[in-house]
Amino acid sequence: MSPQAQLVMIAWLPVVLYLFRIFPAQRAVVISFIVAWLFLPQLAGFSFPGIPDYERMSATCYSILLATFIFDVQRFTSFKLGWLDLPMLIWCICPFASSITNGLGVYDGLSQTLAQTVAYGIPYFLGRIYLNNLTGLRHLVIAMFIGGLIYAPLCWIEVRMSPQIHRWVYGYLDARKFAQTIRYGGYRPTVFMQHGLSVGMWMATATLIGIWLWRAGVIKQVWGISIRWLVAVLLITVVLVKSTGAIILLLLGIMIMFTAKWFRTSFLQLLLIIGVSSYLYMGATGVFSSERIAQVVSGLATVVDQGRANSVGFRMHNEEMLSEKARQRMMFGWGGWGRNRIYVENWNGDLVDISITDSLWIISFGINGAVGLIAIFGSSLLPAFSFFWLRYPASSWFKPKVAPAAVLSVIITLYMVDCTLNDQPNPVFTLASGGIAGLVLKEPEKKKLKGDHTVVVKHSLAQHRQKQRRLTQIRS
Structure with a gap:
């Protein structure tokens, strides 16, 4: 870690406090998360006893919590635990059960639980209390789009000159x-x-947001430039980033968007959620055999180049071995310290790690078992499903007020698809999941207005009747 990286990390806390001073709380949270994710240094931070390391995203979470205590303390009292919060709650406390069931002790369990809470629970919680309405989610979506626009020229530089920024x-x-x-x-x-995979996913997300907001008429210009030209710039950048998976996810998102627009149905998103859930079930129960993996690879080779298909096949073979070991501790997994990995003796009699864990699902399953696996994927897929099933059907997705929240629900679904292949944690998506969950758990705005109107009408009728009674008494 260099001196300038240390200086940035030290200065970040007062910067976040200043953002809360000059901006409304919702915008301050959004700006803090986006700036931290896009620009703070990697592999930089400080270690403190008793809490997870102070690195770029944990520093952001600590700073926002402190700012909330100072400037917006009543925000904490607005939180009410709901049924959609249960998957994230289970995911945060699951490491404790994993440590206890594997004999790693209470201290290890508390330490792992705290680390998981900071990495996932706090971003989700901040989304729940700050971005639980259509306005807050709109702020987040537009900030993500602008973040993609700012990143585009930086991507062009590194495409030409290699990653050096x-x-x-x-x-x-x-x-x-x-x-x-x-x-x-x-x-x-x-x-x-x-990693470049994280950049690819971010740029694909920003592009999908741009297309969606453009077609829904949410914004027409940014910095005085027509949004259609900005979307074209992002589309070119996504191709230049050279992330095949991100491009495929972008195409899936566009298909979901146009299906909702033309046919007024969220069937494709529902199909995607069912597909992810089925894949996790088959992977965790050992349905994928070597023969089936070979069939998948041969099928992929007809869509992408042979090298990429072989890469997927290699991952699936590794996941097959890791899943077999994970099933030995089916409920809560093996806990931490690399116990979920596969070791063999080399020629010298030393244990050598031969496993490669590329995807979030197999890491979660190996470390925290089936309970952890269901919890982490449920924390995003369940809010996304509830959004269109319980609150905002596809027929409303292109209304300007609803469109930002709708595209976010699709994005967190696509992110979960990505997590079946990669392990690239993104706290901004976790923040979005918390916001969507909060939006679903709240009473819809129309119903609120209708209820308030009913109360006002009843109160007016009661006053009118009292006046009539008084007039009758006076006359008599």
């Missing part, structure tokens, strides 16, 4: 992952993120 600004680069940035005869940008 982090080194230019902060003085160092994670050289261990540099080989993974070479793709299709060029470079895959990382900018200030941990």
